[in-house]
Amino acid sequence: MKKALFILLFFFILGAAGIAFYIFFLKGNDKGALQVTASPQSKVYLNGEYLGTTPLCRCPKSDDVGVKKVQEMLPVGEYTLRLVPTEGSFAEFQEKITIEKSVLTVVDRKFAEGASSEGVVISLTTLPDKKINELTIVSIPEGAEVFIDDVAKGKTPLQVSDLTESDHTLTLQKAGYKIKSIRIRATNGFKLVAKGYLGIDPAFIAGASEVASSSATPTPGISVTKIIILETGTGFLRVRDDSSLAGVEIGRVSPGEEYEVIEEIEGWYQISLQSGVKGWISAQYAQKKE
16 A cells, blocks of 8 residues: 655756656655755765765655655754765855655755856745645845746745646846756645755856956056965855855855955955955955965
8 A cells, every 4th residue: 555645746957957856745754855966976965974976865765566665764854965076176065954744855956167056955844724835935146036937026035925736937047147947836735945056157257257357457556465265174165245154155265266355354355256246255264365
């Protein structure tokens, strides 16, 4: 006798988010499922414990007679997920995730150079009112325009309630970043949270570099302060949109890289990334260059 009831199916178009997955509701089960995909293939760590390499799914598995088994699933709770690419020199990815009872949490990451990496984290929770559905959309960086089925809904972070209980296309768009489209299905009784990591558009980077090189006119006699990024223990340092730990991550820099200081305040340096985007880094992990 089947112990699992299939309730939701989400399709992520390859090249948009790159994954296809199922969400199960398991009767009498107090665990949740996790699916992780990445390009290139990556090692997966959960709270420091090695789980395997991508594609990875700690999901229900069937035995020879089709009975669902749940031993591969995870206890509910909050976890720190870490992805370490097995090739290339890409910075690793780290994210806080929550495993919910009887449903699947999905993580997809497409690694690229610098701030061009992109990805998505999808989670689902039940609602007390089984007659409504909710969709919460956040993005890194924030302020991305949200379109649902090509209809503008506002900017992230954004919450949308009572969508038609059917398939929808969620699109995130921000100037200078690659467009991200995700295929979702709204289902009454559930709240879906979609967190999109937007990668900087290479064409934007090239254009910004051309503008910078054509307009740059050196001024003799003016001293420019430079800093070098120090080791952080994670292999990268977050660049934020504000000079505080509450600032949203808009990029990452690596130990050994050098940057000119645009502005300096207590405990923080403002720098400009290769894309031309300006952000703040903690002075604790940077040293002024003589």
